[in-house]
Amino acid sequence: MTSRHVFVCGDPALDFAATLRARRSSGTEVLTAPAQLESWYLASGLVDSISPCTEADLERARIVREAVYQLVTDLRHGRPYGETALDVVNEAARRPAAQPQLAPPGRLTTATPQEALSTVARRAVELLGGPDARLLKECGNPECTRVYVDRSRGARRHWCGMESCGNRFKAAAYRARKRQAPALTVR
Template identity: 80%
Template structure:
């Protein structure tokens, strides 16, 4: 299977999963465009070592869980009660059998069906939203980015989902603005 190099900057697999729909307020770029892209995400996330090939129904189910997790994360961040329908979708997925690691001669190995991999993601969302790190959830400071991340930084000062993406862009723009302003003579 070709590796697709998904981005994992949010600090938790459940958050990285909801980040597969980028720029939710504008362009809405869905990186899960085919079952193979979803399979690749499961592998690249490290949650499983192998996954049986998914079908269109698996992709539709995964997108539904992704949007439900996003809704619950947004509700938690904004101090609202959880949306009941989103809660039902995530809890239903989390109740299903999850991927189970096995010990093999080379080490730990986790094989899964698409449904087991999705259940593993849903369980991670339950653990995150029901645990102490739920208070550390932040949305990226880039107005075009809607990624939510766990801010484990000292003093909770992190502003960007990741430095490789949004953080570098904003720091470079601020640097260029300072340079421009330094070149403008005083009084102008």
């Protein structure tokens, strides 16, 4: 299965929360099937192999994803964490996580879907409870609802990623400037 997962948020927990895109409009679901969830776990680099995911694993992952997004949103808006979201993420983080092993080719992390989800939840706990929490920003694209870690110099980044949102808006701004510029007349 070919996937087009995007990892531009600066942390796997944020990229996981971004698997429901355009939350304010179309709400495009990336994790449409258990195979897509497996594909995301592998593409994220959190695990090297994963046992097959079920519909129940997919449903649980979506619940944790929404809880992570809610906690990130609460933090960004200076609100106390929602109790339900906090319980969901903490419960998932308490479960056994994927454990890397040393193998002849190097590090190898084999996981069950539950272990992979626990790893994501733990990343969310580390992010929201760590120094990067103050660097969280939402993408400047009004249609995009990705939250990213802005580690840019001077925290001047406006887009989740140039390849996904930034290029599109910079090109649109350029075209708008060209339309507004007075035409040069040749004499």
